[in-house]
Structures are given as C-alpha cells and as structure tokens.
Amino acid sequence: MHRPVPSFPRLTGLLLRLGGTLALTLWLLWMLVERLAAIEPGAVTQALSGLPVWRLAVALLAAAVSFWAVGRYDGVAHRHFRTGLAQKQARLCGMAAIGFSQFCGCGVLSGAFARWRLIGDLTPALALRLTAFVAVTFLLALAFWASILCLIAPPLPGLRQTGFAGLALLLPIGVVLFLLPRLRLGRLELRLPSLRALGAILGWAALDLAAAALVLAVLLPGLPWADLPLLLTAYVLALAAGLLSGAPGGLGAFELTLLSLLTALPEAELMAAVLAYRLIYVALPALVAVPLLLSPPDLRLGRQSRLSRLGHYHPPARPRAETAVVTQSHGYVLSGGFADMAVVETDQSLIMLFDPVCGGRHPDLSLLSHRAAQRNLCALVYKCSARVAVSARRAGWRVRHVSDEATLVPATFTTEGAGRRQIRRKLRHALRAGLRTDRAITLPLAQMAEVDSLWQSANGRAWGLTMGRFAPGYLARQAVFLAWRGPRLEGFVSFHRSRDEWCLDLMRVRPDAPEGTMHALVVEALTVAAAARVPRLSLAAVPCGLLGRRFDGLRRFKDSFAPRWQPLYMAAPGWTVMAVAALDLARHVQAPPPLAGRYPQSAHDHDEEFEFASLTGT
Structure with missing residues (x-):
C-alpha cells in the first residue's frame, strides 16, 4: 500500500528557517560584542562627530547612485519574466524592495513580500520568482567581482588563490547558461537568464558595489586613497558574508569581516564609519520604502502601465516567400516602425529573418534593437539582401556575408x-x-x-x-x-x-x-x-x-x-553580439525543439504576435 512521504507543513518550515536565521544573528552579535569590548565608546562618538559635512553629502550621493543601479536588477528581472511592467516602475519597485529587505533580513522572503505589496496585480508566486531571480543573479555577480578583486587587491595574501578558484568555478556558468538555457525539474521548466541579462546584471553590480563602497570610504577620513582597492575588496567580501548570514543588514557578519580584513585601520574609526554607513545606506532607504509599502492599494504600482504595444495591418503580399518558415518557430511580425519584420525568438536572440515583410524596403533597426532589449535578447538580422545590409552598415551595425541564394x-x-x-x-x-x-x-x-x-x-x-x-x-x-x-x-x-x-x-x-x-x-x-x-x-x-564546405554537395x-547566385548577409549591433547570436542561431537550427502536435501555433500575449500564415496569401 502506497503511503505518502511525511513532510513538514510550509508554515513549520518557514518558522524553522526564521529561527535558524535569528539564532545565527544572535551568535554573530555576541561575537561582535566580544570583539568591540576593547573599543572605547567615546572614541567612536568622537570619530562620528568629527566627520565634515561634505563627506556626509558625498556619502549620500554615492548611496543614491548605488540604489539607482540596484533598481536596474528588477528591470532585468521584469524583462526576463515578461511581466509588462514599465521599466521606470520596475526600477522604483526594485529600489524600495531591496532597501526594505536589506534592513529586515531574510532577503528572499522580505523582498518577495515588498514586491508583492508594491505591484498591485502581482501574484505572490511571481513576486517570489522575481525576488529569487534578483537574488541569485546578484550573488553570482557578487562572487564574480569578489574573485576579480581578490586577484587585483587581496587584503590577505591567501585570498589571491581564492580569486583564481572562484573564477574557475564561475566562468563555466556562462557556457552552461548558453548550452542549457532551460532547466527541467520534474514537470517544472525554468528559463534561465540569457547571456545579455547576465551581462547587464554584472555591469549594474559593478556600479552598485563601487558606489556602495565609496559610501564607506568617504566616511573613513584616515583612509589613504591608495588603499581604496583594498577597501573595495574588503567591502565586497563583507557584503557577501552579511548576505549569506541572512541577518538584517548583515548585522554582525559584515562588521566582523571588515575588522578581520582591514587590520591596518583604527577599529574605533572603522566602527564609526560602519555606523554612519548603516544610517545612510541601510536605515535611510528603509525609511523611504516603508511608506510605499504601507500605501493604499490605489496608490501602488500596477502592471496596467505596460509598455506600448505595436500595431499591425494585413499586407496583401510579401516579397520573400521564405518568411513563412517562421510559423514553425512561433515567429511573428514585428510592426510599429516604417517596415514590418518577420522575427523569431531564441533563448539568446531576437532574429529578423530576410528582408522586411511589407512597408518600407529598409527595416527599422532601432525598433528591432529596442524589442530585443525589452526581452533581454541580442538583436540579429539573418539572410538579408545587400540593400538591407547597406542600411545596417550605415546604422553602425556590423555586417558579414553568410550565404548565397x-x-x-x-x-x-x-x-x-x-x-x-x-x-x-x-x-x-x-x-x-x-x-x-x-x-x-x-x-x-x-x-x-x-x-x-x-x-x-x-x-x-x-x-x-x-x-x-x-x-x-x-x-x-x-x-x-x-x-x-x-x-x-x-x-x-x-x-x-x-x-x-x-x-x-x-x-x-x-x-x-x-x-x-x-x-x-x-x-x-x-x-x-x-x-x-x-x-x-x-x-x-x-x-x-568555411561553413559552406560542409554543403558542397x-x-x-x-x-x-x-x-x-545572390549574396545574403548577417548584421548585428556589434561583433560580440553577432558571435553570441550566430552561435545561438546555429544551436537552434541544428537542435530545434520538437514539434508539438500536427502543426504547432502558440498564442502570444502581444497584439503584434499573431498567426503569420495570414501573410502567405495562399
């Protein structure tokens, strides 16, 4: 007789996790109190009172820059999940949610709660997925930059080997994301971040970490400017320790890590700077976020403020018959510029196939790039004519001859x-x-x-x-x-x-x-x-x-x-984008997903994504 496997109720599991976090926080605080016992409270007070106003102003400005970058994480996440929330609102939500969660601790749970409260029609499940996406990708970016900094400016000699080991583990992740863009867990399929999304997170994380470290640096009057790289490394490692601890604001783990790595600095000055840092970078954002979380429902962000949809009209014919091939890849017509384009989406790319379907003779490449950016994808034009290739080259795109028709x-x-x-x-x-x-x-x-x-x-x-x-x-x-x-x-x-x-x-x-x-x-x-x-x-x-040699027959x-014989071309905004998109295209050509049923045709959630067969004229 089959018996169900016993499991803890969700509430019990949640309480256990919260209890574990509380116990760890208390233990870290006890260790921090033991470490600070030798520091005179008066020395910390004197260091705080001696901070000039201009340093506090620069710290506030650096904190604002850091949170401006922090909001971009949610912009990438909303594009990944296709929520339709406008980027300005996504960034505001991200800044408030992260400001609230870093103050409260238990980052994933508190961040998901904040996003659910801030976006009126967001389900708890989607809020949790958004928060997990931001948390995991940021931790990957944090580990990457920590490894780089340990190689460049290690506060301790043994950390350089740690940096080499970290990069050795992290660099293959990009290859894995390219080759395995979707992860199946039983009947659940997870779409992993695209390389463009991961690159964006890495860039915004670099700005975020540099600005946040600057907040702490300007609050340390005795820090020589030559030691800024060491401080940046120590800050990133301390931030990682605080995040992994799950404690509110990384309390305890953050301070202990800084004290262990920055031994050359007077402990009283360092603790005074950390205290001021917590007021500016942790407490102040939380004070701004709480009123937003407590706002009535009609004042919250709503996904009704969506990105504008693109119109479409039905053309009587199309110049290239081959564009009908996109019907097997859930392709659609991208409209809204001065020419309609037949496009397909892969895991890494938004690909315009051939020349425009109708309208003008030259594609709206800015529209194609914008649409690709909205979906964290690379823009690519594939198998276009010489006329379109010239138009792309004039727009600053890179062009390459790829085939002959x-x-x-x-x-x-x-x-x-x-x-x-x-x-x-x-x-x-x-x-x-x-x-x-x-x-x-x-x-x-x-x-x-x-x-x-x-x-x-x-x-x-x-x-x-x-x-x-x-x-x-x-x-x-x-x-x-x-x-x-x-x-x-x-x-x-x-x-x-x-x-x-x-x-x-x-x-x-x-x-x-x-x-x-x-x-x-x-x-x-x-x-x-x-x-x-x-x-x-x-x-x-x-x-x-070289590829053509395989097709001599x-x-x-x-x-x-x-x-x-007429030459056909491939075009992309840059050589790196072209390389990534071309490899992604080749992978999907040689290993396409199985056809679903007799003739698959998915429903799309945008007005311009309709059954392309209406253009065939047959």
Missing part, C-alpha cells in the same frame, strides 16, 4: 545548354527508372511521413528554425510536388509561395530512390511555376565560407540548374 526565372528556364548538362543526365536516369512527377492535389500524408522518417534515418535529425520540418498543417500551405515509381512514393519537395515568388523548402527522398529524383521534382516545379506566371523561383540559400545540386 540560388534564383531562377521559371518563364525562361530550360534544360538545354552546356551549363545544364548534369540535369539532362539526371532526368534520363529518372525516366529510365520509371519515375513520374506531379503536383500534389491531396497530400498522401502517410507515405510522405514514411519518406521523411527514412530520410532522417539516413541523414540525421531534420534541422529547423530557418528550415522547414515535416508537419501536415505546414505542408498544406505550400506547393508540394511528388515523385512516384508505380504506387510507391519515392520523394517530395515543397515550396513556400507568395504572389511574386516560390521558394524551395523541404527536400525528402528515400535512400534507395532512383538517381535524379530530386532534379526531376524541381524541374516539375519550375514547369508549373512558369505556367502560373510566377516571376521568381528560389532554390534557397547555401552557406558560404547541396551547392553542386543547385548549381546544376545554372541559377543566379
């Missing part, structure tokens, strides 16, 4: 000529094998699925994102051509369609299909496209450069039709 004019295509000798030979092989090609009126889905399965068994898992995958609903919107030998389906191809273009998408043949099967299918498509007066037929693109196949 093979295009044909169906009305003028012929198999005659020396350049198409290989096609004629392949067609003869197919004809002798008894191959018959035609355009599909109804799709023989069972046989097509069998061909696709055999093709994947021979060639490996089908790639995705920028390339289509077998799905009935997806193929139903395309022009599909079938190759038969008797009653057996030997292979098929599909083409995206728009008013002005067809573009080759899926190419599937049995491993033992007759030679020339694929050539015969494409020639059949060219014949039908010519009869339908389609102005342009694209055989899609082939990578160039594909290039030779397309080259046998003697097409016109």
Whole structure:
C-alpha cells in the first residue's frame, strides 16, 4: 500500500528557517560584542562627530547612485519574466524592495513580500520568482567581482588563490547558461537568464558595489586613497558574508569581516564609519520604502502601465516567400516602425529573418534593437539582401556575408545548354527508372511521413528554425510536388509561395530512390511555376565560407540548374553580439525543439504576435 512521504507543513518550515536565521544573528552579535569590548565608546562618538559635512553629502550621493543601479536588477528581472511592467516602475519597485529587505533580513522572503505589496496585480508566486531571480543573479555577480578583486587587491595574501578558484568555478556558468538555457525539474521548466541579462546584471553590480563602497570610504577620513582597492575588496567580501548570514543588514557578519580584513585601520574609526554607513545606506532607504509599502492599494504600482504595444495591418503580399518558415518557430511580425519584420525568438536572440515583410524596403533597426532589449535578447538580422545590409552598415551595425541564394526565372528556364548538362543526365536516369512527377492535389500524408522518417534515418535529425520540418498543417500551405515509381512514393519537395515568388523548402527522398529524383521534382516545379506566371523561383540559400564546405554537395545540386547566385548577409549591433547570436542561431537550427502536435501555433500575449500564415496569401 502506497503511503505518502511525511513532510513538514510550509508554515513549520518557514518558522524553522526564521529561527535558524535569528539564532545565527544572535551568535554573530555576541561575537561582535566580544570583539568591540576593547573599543572605547567615546572614541567612536568622537570619530562620528568629527566627520565634515561634505563627506556626509558625498556619502549620500554615492548611496543614491548605488540604489539607482540596484533598481536596474528588477528591470532585468521584469524583462526576463515578461511581466509588462514599465521599466521606470520596475526600477522604483526594485529600489524600495531591496532597501526594505536589506534592513529586515531574510532577503528572499522580505523582498518577495515588498514586491508583492508594491505591484498591485502581482501574484505572490511571481513576486517570489522575481525576488529569487534578483537574488541569485546578484550573488553570482557578487562572487564574480569578489574573485576579480581578490586577484587585483587581496587584503590577505591567501585570498589571491581564492580569486583564481572562484573564477574557475564561475566562468563555466556562462557556457552552461548558453548550452542549457532551460532547466527541467520534474514537470517544472525554468528559463534561465540569457547571456545579455547576465551581462547587464554584472555591469549594474559593478556600479552598485563601487558606489556602495565609496559610501564607506568617504566616511573613513584616515583612509589613504591608495588603499581604496583594498577597501573595495574588503567591502565586497563583507557584503557577501552579511548576505549569506541572512541577518538584517548583515548585522554582525559584515562588521566582523571588515575588522578581520582591514587590520591596518583604527577599529574605533572603522566602527564609526560602519555606523554612519548603516544610517545612510541601510536605515535611510528603509525609511523611504516603508511608506510605499504601507500605501493604499490605489496608490501602488500596477502592471496596467505596460509598455506600448505595436500595431499591425494585413499586407496583401510579401516579397520573400521564405518568411513563412517562421510559423514553425512561433515567429511573428514585428510592426510599429516604417517596415514590418518577420522575427523569431531564441533563448539568446531576437532574429529578423530576410528582408522586411511589407512597408518600407529598409527595416527599422532601432525598433528591432529596442524589442530585443525589452526581452533581454541580442538583436540579429539573418539572410538579408545587400540593400538591407547597406542600411545596417550605415546604422553602425556590423555586417558579414553568410550565404548565397540560388534564383531562377521559371518563364525562361530550360534544360538545354552546356551549363545544364548534369540535369539532362539526371532526368534520363529518372525516366529510365520509371519515375513520374506531379503536383500534389491531396497530400498522401502517410507515405510522405514514411519518406521523411527514412530520410532522417539516413541523414540525421531534420534541422529547423530557418528550415522547414515535416508537419501536415505546414505542408498544406505550400506547393508540394511528388515523385512516384508505380504506387510507391519515392520523394517530395515543397515550396513556400507568395504572389511574386516560390521558394524551395523541404527536400525528402528515400535512400534507395532512383538517381535524379530530386532534379526531376524541381524541374516539375519550375514547369508549373512558369505556367502560373510566377516571376521568381528560389532554390534557397547555401552557406558560404568555411561553413559552406560542409554543403558542397547541396551547392553542386543547385548549381546544376545554372541559377543566379545572390549574396545574403548577417548584421548585428556589434561583433560580440553577432558571435553570441550566430552561435545561438546555429544551436537552434541544428537542435530545434520538437514539434508539438500536427502543426504547432502558440498564442502570444502581444497584439503584434499573431498567426503569420495570414501573410502567405495562399
């Protein structure tokens, strides 16, 4: 008989944690009292009274700068969870929540409570997730900068080795976040911070820590300016000790760490500076935060102040048929500028595919960058034309030639000529094998699925994102051509369609299909496209450069039709962004997520994110 595993009620567990924190705080205070017993109270009072007004003013200014940076943590967190809260309000909430939680201690619980109170329609669960995100990412940033500072200015000789060890443990985290952006815990899936989000946290943490350390530094009149790096290292380590203790304001652990690391400073002056620091940096922010927490509900922040949504209109056609591939990646049309862009989101990037869908001929790159920043992603333009590449270069973006597209004019295509000798030979092989090609009126889905399965068994898992995958609903919107030998389906191809273009998408043949099967299918498509007066037929693109060597066979196949080759480009705001986005794109292409059901199409929470198939015109 199955018996449930006994567990403590949540309230009991919470009380145990709070009791443990209280016990640790009392023990640290007892140790601090023992340490301070030898210090004359009058010396501390004299040091405090001797502080000039300008030092107090600089300390207040530095504290304001630190909390200005602190608010940015919540801005990153709200972008990560797509809460829709405007960044100005997210930052105000972050400053108040952190000011309250560092005074009360139990950072995650008190911070979650403060965020839940400050944002009127925030659920407790989401408030807890926001707080945990801020806490974990800040601790990672704190550990990183502490390791760096221990290498540069260690207060004690042995700390340099600690810095090396810390970096050795922390640097692989970036690789892990890139390769494993989502963490599954049973049926729960956690989306981990993107590299851009982590980079933002590292930058804001550097400003926050430097400004907070300056608060303490200006309150120490006897500190030589040359010792500022040592003080910064000691401060960061003391802050880490205080946070890990869970005590209110790190009480006890913070002071004991500073006393242990800054042995050259007079203890009375140091304790006077710490006391003034606590009044300015801990007590004052808490006094500002409490009235906000006690405000009536109608005065609290609300997510009704959302970021503006982008409008959309339905264009009659689109210049590139291949943009329909984004339907398999939950892509959408990004509107609101002077051109509509087909975009897909990956774990690290917001990628505009090809040229604009409609509107202007040049994309609104500032809109693309802004949208990417709203979602903690890197902006990338992929497989765009030379015209868009020139526009991106003029905007200061970095541009790189990545592939070449093979295009044909169906009305003028012929198999005659020396350049198409290989096609004629392949067609003869197919004809002798008894191959018959035609355009599909109804799709023989069972046989097509069998061909696709055999093709994947021979060639490996089908790639995705920028390339289509077998799905009935997806193929139903395309022009599909079938190759038969008797009653057996030997292979098929599909083409995206728009008013002005067809573009080759899926190419599937049995491993033992007759030679020339694929050539015969494409020639059949060219014949039908010519009869339908389609102005342009694209055989899609082939990578160039070093990567292109892996696709020499594909290039030779397309080259046998003697097409016109047109260069396509990739563009990004910087080389580092391009490298991260390109690696992320390659990972999602080669290992796409499984297709959900017959034809996945997710619902989106933004007005401009709608079913892209409305643009196909088919």
